[in-house]
Amino acid sequence: MDAAEFRRRGKEMVDYVADYLENIEKRPVYPDLEPGYLRSLIPNEAPLEPESYEDIIKDVERVIMPGVTHWHSPYFFAYFPAASSYPAMVADMLCGAIGCIGFSWAASPACTELETVMLDWLGKMLQLPECFIAGTHGRGGGVIQGTASEATLISLLAARCKAVRRVQTINAKKSESEILSKLVAYTSDQAHSSVERAALIGAVMMRKVPTDNRYAVRREMLKKMVEEDKAAGLIPFYQCLTAAVTVVTVKLETQETRHFGVSNICMFQFCATLGTTPSCAFDHLTELGPLCNEENMWMHIDAAYAGSAFICPEFRPLLNGVEFADSFNFNPHKWLLVNFDCSAMWVKERADIIGHWQIPLGRRFRSLKMWFVFRMYGLKGLQAHIRKQVALAKEFESLVRADKRFEICAEVVLGLVCFRLKGSNELNQELLKRITKSREIHLVPCQLSGRFVLRFAICARTTESHHIQQAWQHITQLTFELLQEASH
Amino acid sequence: MDAAEFRRRGKEMVDYVADYLENIEKRPVYPDLEPGYLRSLIPNEAPLEPESYEDIIKDVERVIMPGVTHWHSPYFFAYFPAASSYPAMVADMLCGAIGCIGFSWAASPACTELETVMLDWLGKMLQLPECFIAGTHGRGGGVIQGTASEATLISLLAARCKAVRRVQTINAKKSESEILSKLVAYTSDQAHSSVERAALIGAVMMRKVPTDNRYAVRREMLKKMVEEDKAAGLIPFYQCLTAAVTVVTVKLETQETRHFGVSNICMFQFCATLGTTPSCAFDHLTELGPLCNEENMWMHIDAAYAGSAFICPEFRPLLNGVEFADSFNFNPHKWLLVNFDCSAMWVKERADIIGHWQIPLGRRFRSLKMWFVFRMYGLKGLQAHIRKQVALAKEFESLVRADKRFEICAEVVLGLVCFRLKGSNELNQELLKRITKSREIHLVPCQLSGRFVLRFAICARTTESHHIQQAWQHITQLTFELLQEASH
Known part of the structure; x- marks a missing residue:
């Protein structure tokens, strides 16, 4: 790849990146595959002769994307935020x-x-x-x-x-x-x-x-x-x-x-x-x-x-x-x-x-x-980003508090809400299992004083109020099904 | 910066990067400035309000580039190679x-x-x-x-x-x-x-x-x-x-x-x-x-x-x-x-x-x-890269060996040539000082059994035979001047 080809491929990649991030919420946030999936999709050895760029870029969707946990999806609420912004990418x-x-x-x-x-x-x-x-x-x-x-x-x-x-x-x-x-x-x-x-x-x-x-x-x-x-x-x-x-x-x-x-x-x-x-x-x-x-x-x-x-x-x-x-x-x-x-x-x-x-x-x-x-961003823009995400956490907290089946497990100060279904650890484990399996949103659990708790962290820069509402609706729907089955 | 602006600015940056690398040899390989130069060129604090991208990108040439040691210039022979290739940049x-x-x-x-x-x-x-x-x-x-x-x-x-x-x-x-x-x-x-x-x-x-x-x-x-x-x-x-x-x-x-x-x-x-x-x-x-x-x-x-x-x-x-x-x-x-x-x-x-x-x-x-x-690259392309750089080191070694004023100080096996003027450490230090000052090529010294030695490492992917010849011509020119002055 020389400078001329880089000009072309680099710009294509800029578009690919923008497309990926603009449409990321349409992808399942969490992959559906078994450990070891990748090895069988690619050769066992590096090629002797150069391959074409087209072949490589095709493999990004075939090999890589199915195995990506999409940290920048607005439906990613797991772990903690991983910062991502366009100015940082350009600078990189x-x-x-x-x-x-x-x-x-x-x-x-x-x-x-x-x-x-x-x-x-x-x-x-x-x-x-x-x-x-x-x-x-x-x-x-x-x-x-x-x-x-x-x-x-x-x-x-x-x-x-x-x-x-x-x-x-x-x-x-x-x-x-x-x-x-x-x-x-x-x-x-x-x-x-x-x-x-x-x-x-x-x-x-x-x-x-x-x-x-x-x-x-x-x-x-x-x-x-x-x-x-x-x-x-x-x-x-x-x-x-x-x-x-x-x-x-x-x-x-x-x-x-x-x-x-x-x-x-x-x-x-x-x-x-x-x-x-x-x-x-x-x-x-x-x-x-x-x-x-x-x-x-x-x-x-x-x-x-x-x-x-x-x-x-x-x-x-x-x-x-x-x-x-x-x-x-x-x-x-x-x-x-x-x-x-x-x-x-x-x-x-x-x-x-x-x-x-x-x-x-x-x-x-x-x-x-x-x-x-x-x-x-300027200092004001950065402050607005923090405040927006804290507000989204508060919004989610309100949704949880308004539902008597749930409880909030730790004071919500910044962008993380710890919550659980009132009931056994097993019940909450089962709820998380269903959330993970559905792959519409992604959460991880934590232990709080021996109790199994769900963590809901505001992560992606692009998460908006309607994603929070959608996530809560999804959680309550799964909860409804779970509690109905449990009561039978 | 939203996705639309990223598409534009990202592509501009691709061109900037390609331009930079295509024309890098026209820049002085080593900066000419005093420690502390940068602080006075930019504000003491982050801006409160967002700035325009144009202002930032203008500052790349005004603030950053004068302070860059150009590791990917074909005239950079200091330290060791820092890998750089277009496919790696696209992947990044x-x-x-x-x-x-x-x-x-x-x-x-x-x-x-x-x-x-x-x-x-x-x-x-x-x-x-x-x-x-x-x-x-x-x-x-x-x-x-x-x-x-x-x-x-x-x-x-x-x-x-x-x-x-x-x-x-x-x-x-x-x-x-x-x-x-x-x-x-x-x-x-x-x-x-x-x-x-x-x-x-x-x-x-x-x-x-x-x-x-x-x-x-x-x-x-x-x-x-x-x-x-x-x-x-x-x-x-x-x-x-x-x-x-x-x-x-x-x-x-x-x-x-x-x-x-x-x-x-x-x-x-x-x-x-x-x-x-x-x-x-x-x-x-x-x-x-x-x-x-x-x-x-x-x-x-x-x-x-x-x-x-x-x-x-x-x-x-x-x-x-x-x-x-x-x-x-x-x-x-x-x-x-x-x-x-x-x-x-x-x-x-x-x-x-x-x-x-x-x-x-x-x-x-x-x-x-x-x-x-x-x-x-394929394995063959990567091997070709290594072999080319080893050959360039051998080419430089031959130039040094052909000049009786100089000596080779360590066996040349890969991409590094250690050489010096026959004579005192002070003489060699003075030669390096002049090389550094001229900013046409960049070398660093080393100590070999107590002797001050010049290291000539083949570094940039784009270094070709004519850069080696040019570098040697430059070194011998400075040597000629130095020895003439020394003999007076």
Whole structure:
């Protein structure tokens, strides 16, 4: 394919993409096939000779699309939103063409510099304290990571490094491995599995702090554990707070994917704690922050999903206390219209992480996506997007509340509604099974205090009120059938 | 931007991209500006109201392009190749539109399944032993990682986990932290910094094995260290061989980037060991492999750059011994025309890494790029690409050898030529300074046995013989001026 053919094929692909997204709601949102479907549809080996573009593009509908879960369908209410917008896609084309590997300033100055400034723009949209903004001559600043998991790992490793140095300053004789064996990190017993995984990778102990009846960590409880651990000769050094996350645990499928092989690594055997926000989960940043600071513990805040909402003044109070944090992270690639991957991380002291802790060396020119999106939407446009989706969640909540057969299971603060049929877990499992089988809408479940709960997350940018109404009508129709059968 | 505007703007961007790449050689390959240039060119904050697309696209030439190091210019001979091809770009547009987050099979079956099959295709192109191929009912298979650094880290963590289990099987009383403090990994004293960093992250000891006079680790030397360590009560568990890498260390700029902030994390203070290939670096896989197997040490082979060449039968012998490895990795995003990021990793035992060790949870649909590229080029087209670039390196080598003022500093096996002016390091530094300043071609230096050496890497897909001739003419012209001045 030369430049001339690219001009033709690229433009055809632009039309294909626009057609796909304009008509996505006509496709079944969830695929109807068995694991292993794809291997039999394509050859076992790469072709020796070049194939024609026509043959390849035909295979997109034949091979790929039947196996796609359509995350951007307005009937997709599963997991969490995956940001998608046209300006981000156009910017990504430019990113691909420039194709620089930004591992140093000289490797492409614009790549490094635009990223720093975009993280400042975004930090200001969130009203982060000045100490996190690079352009204010402070010692902090922002960086793009691939995912929130990487940000958590990096913050834990930075904290570990700092703790070892601190202990050795006091007692130069202590070996690093001796210190490591004493380090202890803390997180909520409701935290995302990636926090535990970071501790596992970093080979440090992690303790889970029990939460109160609103699933929040409280100062007294953390204080008590820290005191106990210190008395036992341990060294508290790190606390990860997953703001905007509650007990919405999605158990992903396990066995059926296992035989697929290593491309499933880490795609199962974990429980993703995906976020809604009982506001209580935030109330205590101001309570825990000073304790972390007193105890010389690194405080990391992970607001992967909810972070985007903080650009709206009415949600910003949820982040109060961030001034105590050493690092803060959220994912514009979830809810801020910047296509995956783009996880924004800020630290108070650049020196703590510089030279160490970004896992990959290479970097794409990801800040271009942010630049295009922020400018094409403007802050007001982005705020309107968040508010619209929160309103849609509220609309769905009202529909549920108006139906006495159902109950709402967690306070609806942002874009996620947790609900269930009043009745047994089995009943709700059966309802979800029928919803999944019908393939008109897509939901995933969660566990809330041992109860099987349905999660309804507002995900696609194009979801409108009539999709919500349609989804509810569909759910109540299936419920009607289910309850009728159950009563026979 | 709605679908209609995307159709228009997307197509304009296709033309912009094609124009950019068709005319890239007219641009200075390396930017001429001072660190910090960008901040003053754009506002300090995101706009409140949406801006017009015209304003944004105008800023691409005003703000971005002056700060771009053009990695795809045929005059770019620095670092290593960053793969770029039109089919990959078209596939990436599709990937962006589907926009699934492939963290589980159900989250998008096609994403997981195509990846597994594409890694099989690629593994077969490389003639990997069957035990690495998922579709052969074996226990191995492939997975896409972001970068080779991640693959190294993951293999080290998997090896660590396995070693702890093995020791605890023999002695259940040993605590994990006690075992960790005894684990020792090995790598060549010439290895990439990411290997050391993986050990640092994983909190295990890493010993550097001295190399012979051709920069290769030899069996006797490794054996000796392993025996010593065992005698001292340590537990050898991991060996990373960086195939196709020699002592071509690029010291990246440091101070001038530091004030930029955290988007430089890990972008400096490291020495990237970028690859050429004295064939000796491979000769000994068959020698070291059995030793690793006997000693229950995980053997990881990192062939980030050179791996692509192994699709050509004439280079495949360099990989002999891979059958002893537990994991193997190389970067199609370097030399196999699949745009960044796409690092291919295979393991012999999926069970060793499943459920554990991929750093990010989310994943893009990256296998689409491989599918498009492998089919549009065919194996023959890809082989032709590798062979052409190797031939260009040989052509440059001949030019250097024909000029008595210069010397070749390492055997030219693949696409990299290491050369220098006979004379002092200072003389060569001055030559490079002038080359960089002229901005007609772009090179970076390396250290070889304490000598300052110029690296000439064949990088861009569009580099032709006349670019090589032109580059050499330019270098000799600057050399002529330099030597004349020096003789005065």
